[in-house]
Amino acid sequence: MIASNASPGFKELPLRILHLEDSRLDHELVSRELAKGGTPFVIERVETLPEFVSVTSQRTFDIVLADFRLPGFTALDAWNAISSHSPHLPFILLSGAIGEAAAVNAIQAGVSDYLHKDELSKLWRVILRALEVSQVKVAEEKANRELKLSEKRLAQFAEHLQSTIENERADIAREIHDDIGGALAAVKLDLAWLSRHTTASEARGHIDTAQEMLQHALGASQRIMMNLRPAILDQGLYPALQWLVRNFEKRTGIHSTMAINHEALKLERAVELAAYRTTQEALTNISKHADCTAVRIELSDAEGVLTIEVSDNGKGISNPDREKPKAFGLRGLQERAKSVGGWLDISSTPGKGTSIILSVPLAGNTPQHEEEQFQ
Ligand SMILES: Nc1ncnc2c1ncn2[C@@H]1O[C@H](COP(=O)(O)OP(=O)(O)O)[C@@H](O)[C@H]1O
Ligand SMILES: [Mg+2]
Numbered sequence: 001m002i003a004s005n006a007s008p009g010f011k012e013l014p015l016r017i018l019h020l021e022d023s024r025l026d027h028e029l030v031s032r033e034l035a036k037g038g039t040p041f042v043i044e045r046v047e048t049l050p051e052f053v054s055v056t057s058q059r060t061f062d063i064v065l066a067d068f069r070l071p072g073f074t075a076l077d078a079w080n081a082i083s084s085h086s087p088h089l090p091f092i093l094l095s096g097a098i099g100e101a102a103a104v105n106a107i108q109a110g111v112s113d114y115l116h117k118d119e120l121s122k123l124w125r126v127i128l129r130a131l132e133v134s135q136v137k138v139a140e141e142k143a144n145r146e147l148k149l150s151e152k153r154l155a156q157f158a159e160h161l162q163s164t165i166e167n168e169r170a171d172i173a174r175e176i177h178d179d180i181g182g183a184l185a186a187v188k189l190d191l192a193w194l195s196r197h198t199t200a201s202e203a204r205g206h207i208d209t210a211q212e213m214l215q216h217a218l219g220a221s222q223r224i225m226m227n228l229r230p231a232i233l234d235q236g237l238y239p240a241l242q243w244l245v246r247n248f249e250k251r252t253g254i255h256s257t258m259a260i261n262h263e264a265l266k267l268e269r270a271v272e273l274a275a276y277r278t279t280q281e282a283l284t285n286i287s288k289h290a291d292c293t294a295v296r297i298e299l300s301d302a303e304g305v306l307t308i309e310v311s312d313n314g315k316g317i318s319n320p321d322r323e324k325p326k327a328f329g330l331r332g333l334q335e336r337a338k339s340v341g342g343w344l345d346i347s348s349t350p351g352k353g354t355s356i357i358l359s360v361p362l363a364g365n366t367p368q369h370e371e372e373q374f375q
Pocket of ligand 2: 281284285330
């Protein structure tokens with residue numbers, strides 16, 4: 001049967017209605033009531049469970065109206081038969097009295113609504129509401145799927161960017177080593193030769209200054225290379241972190257302690273690099289922003305999780321600090337942690353310091369204890 005009046009404006013029309021009903025008379029009543037409404041529709045009646053399953057698997061409907069008790073089965077059996085593949089198909093119980101418990105059960109099972117056959121005048125309202133709810137759910141699921149996809153793409157992009165940056169850094173470090181380092185080493189030899197063969201005091205003064213400058217340039221290129229590609233990581237994460245912390249303390253004068261609880265696990269290069277870069281950025285942040293007097297680094301690979309916590313007793317990170325649009329240090333660390341299957345926690349109380357904690361799950365191991373102090 002097809003009836004046509006005004007449309008609700010949010011569905012493709014005519015609305016395709018499936019009516020699960022064993023009474024032809026009741027079906028006629030429902031069809032007549034629907035025809036009074038303002039929306040074009042087609043309605044089809046089925047009365048057995050196999051018929052219902054077959055029709056719903058072959059064709060698409062916009063809504064199901066179902067009598068509750070039918071010969072040999074109930075509307076819940078019908079709903080259970082289709083709910084896994086059509087979880088958002090609006091399914092309305094249109095029945096005589098079914099009792100409160102059955103109604104609650106049905107709604108809990110995911111049925112959209114229940115309307116008593118004596119209240120047919122409300123049928124369109126109930127249908128439109130069920131359609132709207134289902135559309136919102138479908139849209140929500142679609143938005144969630146798209147959000148997940150775009151988060152995944154962003155993470156992949158961040159990972160790609162991260163490895164590109166590391167490769168570029170390694171290339172630049174190599175070039176500094178080969179070109180600048182090579183040239184400086186040659187200049188050093190020549191200056192040493194000149195120094196041995198020059199007696200004129202004016203020239204010697206210049207040679208001494210040049211040697212000093214050269215020493216400075218050699219030190220700077222070493223430092224830049226180390227920052228670009230921490231060669232010390234080749235000796236393992238722990239020596240590399242010790243080196244980093246020792247240098248930090250020497251440069252800033254901030255009292256730094258390092259507690260290690262580990263079994264010298266062989267870590268993946270990417271995990272080592274993430275741990276090293278996290279500590280490096282946390283220490284850089286401390287020297288730039290924290291205004292603190294003490295730093296503590298705790299490193300553990302107990303219970304199969306590598307954790308590195310860098311804490312200071314400085315001024316803490318305020319909420320506006322975290323939202324700074326152009327600050328990418330901490331955000332970059334968060335992405336980096338994700339790219340190695342871990343996560344980053346930032347905990348901070350204004351006036352009471354900051355802790356940055358990187359956690360990366362690893363294979364299981366048994367811990368041992370050491371405590372080190374750098375002064
Ligand atoms: N240890 C810290 N103590 C106090 N403030 C911090 C600390 N680390 C970060 N911050 C604050 O959080 C902001 C964001 O840090 P970050 O993302 O590394 O960006 P950037 O260092 O480039 O400013 C910093 O600008 C600073 O205000
Ligand atoms: Mg920073």
